[in-house]
Each structure stands twice: as structure tokens, then as C-alpha cells.
Amino acid sequence: MKAFLSRRRRLHPVYLAFMAVSFMVGIAGALQAPTLSLFLSREVGVQPFWVGLFYTLNAVAGIIVSLMLAKRSDNQGDRRMLILFCCVIAIANAVLFAFNRHYLTLVMAGVVLSSIASVAMPQIFALAREYADSSAREAVMFSSVMRAQLSLAWVIGPPLSFAIALNYGFTAMFLVAAVLFLICVALIWFTLPSVPRAQTSAAVPLTDISGWKDRDMRMLFVASVFMWTCNTMYVIDMPLYISSVLGLPDKLAGLLMGIAAGLEIPVMLLAGRYVKRFGKRPMMLLAVGCGALFYLGLVFLHGRTALMLLQLLNAVFIGIIAGIGMIWFQDLMPGRPGSATTLFTNSISTGVILAGVLQGAMAQTFGHHAVYWLALLLALVSFALSWQVRESRKIKPQSCP
Incomplete structure (x- = not known):
């Protein structure tokens, strides 16, 4: 009974609303990308260079x-209203792509x-x-479950995107995305809370915890x-590598x-569950190590079964850095969740x-195998940089004179 009540507390309507919004926005993006x-x-008729x-x-x-926008969101205004504004702009963008086939218009207006x-x-x-911190909820697990909604969206979205575009046309596909963003606007307006800004101690001015002023943030960003x-x-390379080099379907x-x-x-959910026990830094190092082994395996293992088994290493790599990586950015920039999350996405x-x-x-110069040797090298450099980044940054209260 105790476990049941605990589960009921976790399934708060606002919690579910965040899950639904992240999933719907993820599906809308996974339809278009x-x-x-x-x-x-095909529709606009431009050459690969212009693509x-x-x-x-x-x-x-x-x-x-x-x-x-991230800098503004952390300093002033209601973050929920900014999200609503962005979703309304997303509707306009989807409608533009649904009915416009002029490349210059899409580059100028569409890109903006x-x-x-x-x-x-x-x-x-x-x-x-901010909601998790203000309501004393477990922020890491909360974010991990939300991030899992994006992965689920990208499991469903791409096949659905091709099915709609190829069977009903691109206009229908972009209009479906617009409708999904419209549903997101309704969900955000009626269910998501407006969270007051947390007050940051005067001992550490907000300008001192901007990303580029901190050595740890610079190294983590590059990593x-x-x-x-x-x-x-x-x-990008894998479909070409499989067909042209390995001769697989x-x-x-x-x-x-x-x-x-x-x-x-499941990797994201497990990472969110155990990050407090093992720490963000060790888990990220584990992830990058798995990534290095994955790219090394791609160089030497060429069979269908081997490539499928290697995806476990790939899932550990991406599942952890996509969820825990964002939390690490946020913990190194206390009081700046918008800037930290945007720095991560950037x-x-x-x-x-x-x-x-x-x-x-x-x-083109060295062949497809060279791509994975380079990926292995970059993964090792990321491991070395991440090794030097501290776990988090604490803001100490100002001492009395």
C-alpha cells in the first residue's frame, strides 16, 4: 500500500503534463526532420549543395x-509564456513549409x-x-523520464513521417505537425505551471556563472x-557504409x-535512477567509454548480427549523455537552467x-572506415575532457562581515 501511495504521488497531473508536452513536441519535430x-x-527541387x-x-x-532567448528567459518574464510563443511560431513554420515551395523564402523566413x-x-x-526544484521532486529522474519521451517520439516519428509524406504528400505531413504543435499549445496553456524564479545568492553573481566564464563549463561544452x-x-555515414562498403541491405x-x-x-531511465548513487561524472565517463568501444567495433565488426549487438553500446552512449549530460550542464550553472539547457542543446x-x-x-578523401577512426579519436578526447570536469557547482551563502 505504501508503494502504491508513493507511486500515486509521483503521478502528479503536472508531472504527466510535462511528459505529454515533451512527447508531443518531440513527435512534431520527429515528423518534420x-x-x-x-x-x-523533391518538392523544392534544389541540388544537394543547397540542401x-x-x-x-x-x-x-x-x-x-x-x-x-535563453539569457532573457533566465533573467525576466514567464518561461511558460516563452514556450507558448515558440510553439505558436512552430505552427507558423509548419504551415509555411506546407504551402511554400520557394527556396529563398524557406531559407529566409523558414530558418528564422x-x-x-x-x-x-x-x-x-x-x-x-525549476518545477522539480521548487516542488522538492527528484530532478534527475524527472528529466530522465522526460528525455525518454523524446526517444520514444523518435522511435515513432520517423516511420510516421515517411508514411504520411510518401502516401499523402508533404503538405499533409507538415499540417499534421502543425496540429500537433496546436495541441501542445493547449496542453501548455492549461496544464503547465508558471514557476517563480529562484533567488540566487549575492555571493555568486549571475554573470559569474555564465557558461564561458567557468573552466568546467568550457571543457564540458567542448566534450x-x-x-x-x-x-x-x-x-550520416552509416546508411552509406552499410550499402556501399559492407554490401548489406x-x-x-x-x-x-x-x-x-x-x-x-531503458538506459535513460536506469541512468536517472542510479545517478545519485554513482554520480554524473562517472556515468558520463562510462557512456563515452562505451561510445569509443562502439566506434572501434564498427571498424572491425561487419556482420549483421554484430552490428545489431553493437547497438547496445551505442544506446548506453547516447542514452546517458542525452539525459545525464543535460543535468550536468544545469548543475554546473545553478540559477541558470534556461542558459544551461540551451548551452547543452547548442x-x-x-x-x-x-x-x-x-x-x-x-x-570522400580516406573512405568510410576513416569516419569511425575519427569518431573513436573524438570520443577519447571527450573522455579526457570530461575526466577533468567536476561533478557540480555549489553556491555558498554570503558570509556576514
């Missing part, structure tokens, strides 16, 4: 806009709208952290960039991605930009 390159090449340019501009704009819309997810996690560079290089690439995404969910965006350049250059 997988088919975007196909949309640009790549769109991704690069989108990532760069997303970093700039998210940093600007997309970059603002992309701020919604880190701000949802920042609001969740995170390299982690996500490794992962994105693998995502094309559909195996989708199967491997699905296996990894499915395994990430490390992902920066990794995506680097991965696109590095994967293309390495594969």
Missing part, C-alpha cells in the same frame, strides 16, 4: 537565437521561424527543472560537442537506428555542423 532533405530535393546549406544556416541561426521554434524544447526542460559530432557522423540502417532508439529508453547543434563537414571530407 527526417524528411526535410527529401522535401527540399546542405539549408541545414547549416538552420543550425547556426538556431544557436544564435536560442542563446539570446525554425530557429525560434527550436527553443521550445530546451525551455520545456528548463521549466521542468559534449565532440560526443555529438561522433554520433551525427555515424548517423539498405533497410538494415533503419533497423539499427530503431534498435538503438528503443534501447536508449553543443548538439555545433556537433551537427562539425559532423556534416568532417564526415563528408573523411569519407
Whole structure:
């Protein structure tokens, strides 16, 4: 009975609302992202260079806009209203892509709208952290379960995206995404709380805990960039590697991605459960070590069964850094959950930009195996940088004179 009552307390309506919002926003994003390159090449009719340019501009704009809005969100205003604004912009962006096929319009207006819309997810996690802290809930497990909703969304979203786009057209697919964002607006408006800002001690001014002024944050950011560079290089290169080098069926690439995404969910939940026992730093080091072994395995193991088994290492790598990594950023920037979460998501965006350049250059110059040797090297560098980052940053109360 005691365990049942404890479970009932955990299933608070606000808690469930955060889960639902993160899942719905994740599904809406997972509907649009997988088919975007196909949309640009088939519907808009542009060459591969212009497709790549769109991704690069989108990532760069997303970093700039998210940093600007994150700083404002931590200093003033209601974070919930900012999330609502971003979701409304996401609706406008989806409608634009549904009915517009002019490349310059999509680059100019679409990139701006997309970059603002992309701020919604880190701000949802920042609001969740503030709610967990203010209501004395377990922040790490709370965030881990929310992050698992994103993985679940990416298990469901991509197949659904291709099914709608190929059977009913891209206009229908983008309109479905717009409807999902509209549902998110309703959920946020009626269920998510407005959390008052926590007061930070005067002993540590807020300007002193900005990311770039702290050595630990700089090292963790660079380490995170390299982690996500490794992962994105693998995502870009793996379908080509499997078909052109290993001679395996094309559909195996989708199967491997699905296996990894499915395994990430229990990994995230277990990581959230045991992080207080083992600590964020040791668990992140374990994750990066598994990542290094994964990329090493890709160089030497080429069979279908071996590649499927290797996905367990990949799931441990991504499942931990995606959940615990964000918490580590937040704990190193107390009082700045919006900036910390945005810095974490910007490390992902920066990794995506680097991965696109590095994967293309390495594969074209040295072959696909070189991509995984480089990923192994970057994983080892990430391990060395993470080793030097402390567990968290505590704000000490100001002493009386």
C-alpha cells in the first residue's frame, strides 16, 4: 500500500503534463526532420549543395537565437509564456513549409521561424527543472523520464513521417505537425505551471556563472560537442557504409537506428535512477567509454548480427549523455537552467555542423572506415575532457562581515 501511495504521488497531473508536452513536441519535430532533405530535393527541387546549406544556416541561426532567448528567459518574464510563443511560431513554420515551395523564402523566413521554434524544447526542460526544484521532486529522474519521451517520439516519428509524406504528400505531413504543435499549445496553456524564479545568492553573481566564464563549463561544452559530432557522423555515414562498403541491405540502417532508439529508453531511465548513487561524472565517463568501444567495433565488426549487438553500446552512449549530460550542464550553472539547457542543446547543434563537414571530407578523401577512426579519436578526447570536469557547482551563502 505504501508503494502504491508513493507511486500515486509521483503521478502528479503536472508531472504527466510535462511528459505529454515533451512527447508531443518531440513527435512534431520527429515528423518534420527526417524528411526535410527529401522535401527540399523533391518538392523544392534544389541540388544537394543547397540542401546542405539549408541545414547549416538552420543550425547556426538556431544557436544564435536560442542563446539570446535563453539569457532573457533566465533573467525576466514567464518561461511558460516563452514556450507558448515558440510553439505558436512552430505552427507558423509548419504551415509555411506546407504551402511554400520557394527556396529563398524557406531559407529566409523558414530558418528564422525554425530557429525560434527550436527553443521550445530546451525551455520545456528548463521549466521542468525549476518545477522539480521548487516542488522538492527528484530532478534527475524527472528529466530522465522526460528525455525518454523524446526517444520514444523518435522511435515513432520517423516511420510516421515517411508514411504520411510518401502516401499523402508533404503538405499533409507538415499540417499534421502543425496540429500537433496546436495541441501542445493547449496542453501548455492549461496544464503547465508558471514557476517563480529562484533567488540566487549575492555571493555568486549571475554573470559569474555564465557558461564561458567557468573552466568546467568550457571543457564540458567542448566534450559534449565532440560526443555529438561522433554520433551525427555515424548517423550520416552509416546508411552509406552499410550499402556501399559492407554490401548489406539498405533497410538494415533503419533497423539499427530503431534498435538503438528503443534501447536508449531503458538506459535513460536506469541512468536517472542510479545517478545519485554513482554520480554524473562517472556515468558520463562510462557512456563515452562505451561510445569509443562502439566506434572501434564498427571498424572491425561487419556482420549483421554484430552490428545489431553493437547497438547496445551505442544506446548506453547516447542514452546517458542525452539525459545525464543535460543535468550536468544545469548543475554546473545553478540559477541558470534556461542558459544551461540551451548551452547543452547548442553543443548538439555545433556537433551537427562539425559532423556534416568532417564526415563528408573523411569519407570522400580516406573512405568510410576513416569516419569511425575519427569518431573513436573524438570520443577519447571527450573522455579526457570530461575526466577533468567536476561533478557540480555549489553556491555558498554570503558570509556576514
